[in-house]
Amino acid sequence: MSSSDSTFEGSDKKESDNSSASNYECNICFDVARDAVVSMCGHLFCWPCIHRWMTARSGRMTCPVCKADINEDKFIPLYGRNTTDQQDPRKKVPPRPQGQRQESENTNGGGFNLGENFSMSFGIGAFPFGVFSTFNVPDRQGHYGHGHTHGPAPNQDEQFLSKVFLYVAVFFIFWLILA
Amino acid sequence: MERRLRKELTNLIKDPPDGIVVDPDKISQNITEWTVDVKGAEGTLYQGEKFTLQFKFGSKYPFDSPQVMFVGKHVPEHPHIYSNGHICLSILSDDWSPALSVQSICLSILSMLSSCSEKKRPPDDMFYVRTASKNPKRTQWLFHDDTV
Numbered sequence: 580m581s582s583s584d585s586t587f588e589g590s591d592k593k594e595s596d597n598s599s600a601s602n603y604e605c606n607i608c609f610d611v612a613r614d615a616v617v618s619m620c621g622h623l624f625c626w627p628c629i630h631r632w633m634t635a636r637s638g639r640m641t642c643p644v645c646k647a648d649i650n651e652d653k654f655i656p657l658y659g660r661n662t663t664d665q666q667d668p669r670k671k672v673p674p675r676p677q678g679q680r681q682e683s684e685n686t687n688g689g690g691f692n693l694g695e696n697f698s699m700s701f702g703i704g705a706f707p708f709g710v711f712s713t714f715n716v717p718d719r720q721g722h723y724g725h726g727h728t729h730g731p732a733p734n735q736d737e738q739f740l741s742k743v744f745l746y747v748a749v750f751f752i753f754w755l756i757l758a
Numbered sequence: 759m760e761r762r763l764r765k766e767l768t769n770l771i772k773d774p775p776d777g778i779v780v781d782p783d784k785i786s787q788n789i790t791e792w793t794v795d796v797k798g799a800e801g802t803l804y805q806g807e808k809f810t811l812q813f814k815f816g817s818k819y820p821f822d823s824p825q826v827m828f829v830g831k832h833v834p835e836h837p838h839i840y841s842n843g844h845i846c847l848s849i850l851s852d853d854w855s856p857a858l859s860v861q862s863i864c865l866s867i868l869s870m871l872s873s874c875s876e877k878k879r880p881p882d883d884m885f886y887v888r889t890a891s892k893n894p895k896r897t898q899w900l901f902h903d904d905t906v
């Protein structure tokens with residue numbers, strides 16, 4: 580099956596002309612990063628890009644480049660010399676969906692609320708809400724390497740399990756209210 | 759999405775890595791479907807062989823992985839590549855990251871070919887090919903920790 584493809588031979592220049600400009604490109608959209616932020620592992624993104632990735636993958640927040648753990652609170656905004664807009668880019672995008680912090684009448688404010696970024700706050704309240712906050716986090720690790728079997732989704736059991744937990748928690752809340 | 763794809767295309771044409779050939783004429787009509795030729799590396803079981811990969815990009819690319827498979831008559835014989843062209847490779851599903859690109863996917867597939875020590879089909883090839891959907895992204899792959 581060997582055919583002579585001339586375009587192919589003699590192309591042993593690899594990523595030679597990586598101009599310095601591309602050092603400042605977002606690792607997701609490949610454009611010069613706007614509203615630039617850098618993760619603790621040193622990887623540069625547009626805030627809208629990395630925010631979208633973090634919201635798309637709830638619970639499994641790893642750096643798209645190096646798989647280090649990332650956290651919304653631990654990004655550093657970058658301001659160039661002529662940046663007129665000194666607003667923290669992280670404030671520009673709507674905060675994460677509200678799903679993870681339901682207010683309830685019988686929590687007394689959830690203890691210390693350290694502002695909008697403090698997402699774990701309701702875990703401190705009454706016990707059943709502690710249950711809520713933990714089982715929302717899927718504990719799937721990345722599957723590295725490859726294999727050749729295919730079948731049902733590997734996390735079906737986990738999904739079932741979290742549903743069971745959900746029902747137990749809901750039941751428990753009802754029980755608390757009725758008691 | 760289109761902007762990033764155009765950028766990737768320009769870079770691949772301007773500066774293609776060894777073993778990867780993109781024919782811009784085949785892509786220009788529709789930026790969301792590419793075919794890319796990959797060539798088995800020297801000194802490997804696939805030396806001298808040429809294969810064609812098909813990429814289909816959804817509107818969520820790069821937040822969602824593209825659909826990637828081998829097309830054409832010549833599908834490499836490999837323990838992780840089914841005879842219908844589907845590839846069992848974790849970065850194409852569970853381990854996808856928006857920092858990956860067409861180039862890095864091609865390089866991963868090439869290195870998967872290069873590290874192969876015996877040309878054979880996956881053990882469940884017959885069954886899979888009969889039952890699988892056309893779209894490899896529909897398959898729920900289970901990835902084991904065997905390295906090949």
Ligand SMILES: [Zn+2]
Binds near residue numbers: 605610624
């Ligand atoms: Zn970006």
Ligand SMILES: [Zn+2]
Binds near residue numbers: 643644647
């Ligand atoms: Zn990183």
